[in-house]
Amino acid sequence: MDSTPLSDPGTLSRHSLRGKITLGYYAVAAIILVASLFFVGELRTLEARVVLGQRATDLFNTALEIRRFERNYFLYHQAADLTENGRYIEQAQAMLTANRADFAAIASEARLTQLHTRLNDYQRQISVLAAADPRQFAAAEPRVRQLGQAVVAIAEEMAGTERHQIQTTLASFRSLLLGVIVSMALLIVVIGRALSQRVVKPLKEMETSVAAISANYRETLLAPSNDREILSIIAAFNHMLKELDLRQKSLMRSERMVSLGTMLSGVAHELNNPLSNISTSCQILLEEVGENDAATQKRYLEQIDQQTERARTIVRSLLDFSRERAFRKEAVLLRPLVAQTVGFVRGEVSAKSVVQLSIPDNLSVPADAQRLQQVFVNLIRNAMEGLGPQGRIDIAAQIVQASEPPAGTALGEGCTTKGAMVEIRVTDNGPGIAPDILPRIFDPFFTTKDVGHGMGLGLFVVYEIVDEHGGCIAVQSTPGQGAQFCIRLPVFNLDTQQGAH
Ligand code: ADP
Numbered sequence: 001m002d003s004t005p006l007s008d009p010g011t012l013s014r015h016s017l018r019g020k021i022t023l024g025y026y027a028v029a030a031i032i033l034v035a036s037l038f039f040v041g042e043l044r045t046l047e048a049r050v051v052l053g054q055r056a057t058d059l060f061n062t063a064l065e066i067r068r069f070e071r072n073y074f075l076y077h078q079a080a081d082l083t084e085n086g087r088y089i090e091q092a093q094a095m096l097t098a099n100r101a102d103f104a105a106i107a108s109e110a111r112l113t114q115l116h117t118r119l120n121d122y123q124r125q126i127s128v129l130a131a132a133d134p135r136q137f138a139a140a141e142p143r144v145r146q147l148g149q150a151v152v153a154i155a156e157e158m159a160g161t162e163r164h165q166i167q168t169t170l171a172s173f174r175s176l177l178l179g180v181i182v183s184m185a186l187l188i189v190v191i192g193r194a195l196s197q198r199v200v201k202p203l204k205e206m207e208t209s210v211a212a213i214s215a216n217y218r219e220t221l222l223a224p225s226n227d228r229e230i231l232s233i234i235a236a237f238n239h240m241l242k243e244l245d246l247r248q249k250s251l252m253r254s255e256r257m258v259s260l261g262t263m264l265s266g267v268a269h270e271l272n273n274p275l276s277n278i279s280t281s282c283q284i285l286l287e288e289v290g291e292n293d294a295a296t297q298k299r300y301l302e303q304i305d306q307q308t309e310r311a312r313t314i315v316r317s318l319l320d321f322s323r324e325r326a327f328r329k330e331a332v333l334l335r336p337l338v339a340q341t342v343g344f345v346r347g348e349v350s351a352k353s354v355v356q357l358s359i360p361d362n363l364s365v366p367a368d369a370q371r372l373q374q375v376f377v378n379l380i381r382n383a384m385e386g387l388g389p390q391g392r393i394d395i396a397a398q399i400v401q402a403s404e405p406p407a408g409t410a411l412g413e414g415c416t417t418k419g420a421m422v423e424i425r426v427t428d429n430g431p432g433i434a435p436d437i438l439p440r441i442f443d444p445f446f447t448t449k450d451v452g453h454g455m456g457l458g459l460f461v462v463y464e465i466v467d468e469h470g471g472c473i474a475v476q477s478t479p480g481q482g483a484q485f486c487i488r489l490p491v492f493n494l495d496t497q498q499g500a501h
Pocket of ligand 1: 441447
């Protein structure tokens with residue numbers, strides 16, 4: 001696992017889910033801020049355009065006023081009209097001078113100069129008109145009208161250009177607004193997706209990792225990211241797994257101790273036979289010292305040797321059983337293992353009970369011998385505990401072609417395996433198991449026995465071992481007529497000579 005120092009604050013913000021989410025929020029806030037500033041700028045430009053448009057319109061209106069008073073003067077020869085006309089000319093000149101720089105945006109420099117010149121010429125002509133004799137008006141009128149028309153035409157053209165420009169700006173502003181809103185929405189969706197990917201992806205990977213652990217493919221959870229929160233969950237989870245493993249091992253150990261206790265009387269009985277054979281042979285040899293020929297002595301000594309070997313095998317098996325060691329699969333010949341186990345637990349069988357084996361001599365299974373023996377110890381012990389005087393235990397094994405799980409309550413990863421499997425059935429004619437407790441008998445610490453007589457771990461351990469071998473265990477029982485435990489284990493894979501697990 002990555003050992004990111006959790007105390008580095010810089011690393012914390014970069015490598016934490018909270019940091020990533022905060023970063024996402026900041027990114028969205030920054031996008032909104034930039035877009036808002038951009039639109040404020042655009043609105044200001046638009047506002048300036050509207051103001052300029054207003055001035056251009058004012059100029060145009062002033063030009064119209066100039067012409068109106070001019071026309072009135074020609075019609076009624078009122079001096080007041082001329083005064084008003086002059087006032088509006090000055091107003092137009094002042095507007096033109098004050099906004100010259102701004103008007104450059106809607107008319108060329110030459111056009112503005114032309115307007116300026118026409119306005120000045122017009123003013124001059126009007127002042128000439130004011131001083132002239134009314135009879136000369138007819139001669140001056142066309143020239144004045146011509147200049148006036150030119151001023152109005154230029155002002156109208158400027159106002160028209162500005163109106164058009166405002167319309168164009170508004171249209172582009174509209175498309176821009178639409179574009180920015182769409183891209184902002186897209187960007188926010190992209191950031192949201194990226195964010196959720198970064199948060200959800202490690203969680204998904206953790207889920208897969210947890211599934212692999214529960215399927216026994218992996219022992220620890222791997223860190224799918226360097227995020228602080230994920231790292232601390234992984235650390236806590238792995239710590240919990242380690243603790244669970246330790247506790248399970250300790251449960252297994254205590255279960256094995258209970259089994260050892262069960263086996264001791266059987267072992268004593270098993271050892272008794274070779275020891276008494278050795279003792280008999282020794283006594284004969286001692287009594288008949290010097291009387292027997294070399295061949296007879298050799299025969300007795302060979303018998304002593306064989307019986308010593310038998311006793312040593314029994315002791316070694318017991319030591320093997322009690323020693324804690326790592327899971328190791330090898331080819332285990334089933335019949336001798338079961339026979340030896342029956343011998344070890346025989347001390348608990350009532351004298352009239354029968355244990356019958358129907359296992360082919362050459363049937364072997366890829367298994368850890370010690371753990372498989374534990375399975376048989378627990379099953380046989382359970383069966384024996386309820387047996388009456390005519391008790392009977394049948395242990396049968398054969399290779400079957402599995403197509404569906406064995407009948408009854410079935411547990412274990414091998415229950416869905418199809419094809420050849422070794423099937424072992426342990427059947428007894430004891431009291432059987434009540435239907436309401438049947439689904440619970442594999443639970444740890446479930447027992448129907450009195451305090452001090454059962455820990456409720458026997459079948460739990462059996463299930464654990466069978467599952468560890470990639471097998472399946474099922475139980476069927478009719479109360480009053482006994483119980484049958486069926487175990488299926490993978491056979492040897494002929495291609496690799498390995499267990500199918
Ligand atoms: P324990 O033997 O310590 O009670 P087990 O896990 O081995 O724990 O068994 C759980 C329970 O299942 C037993 O208490 C018993 O009620 C029931 N049981 C198991 N095997 C048999 C059997 N062959 N016949 C009847 N009941 C059984």
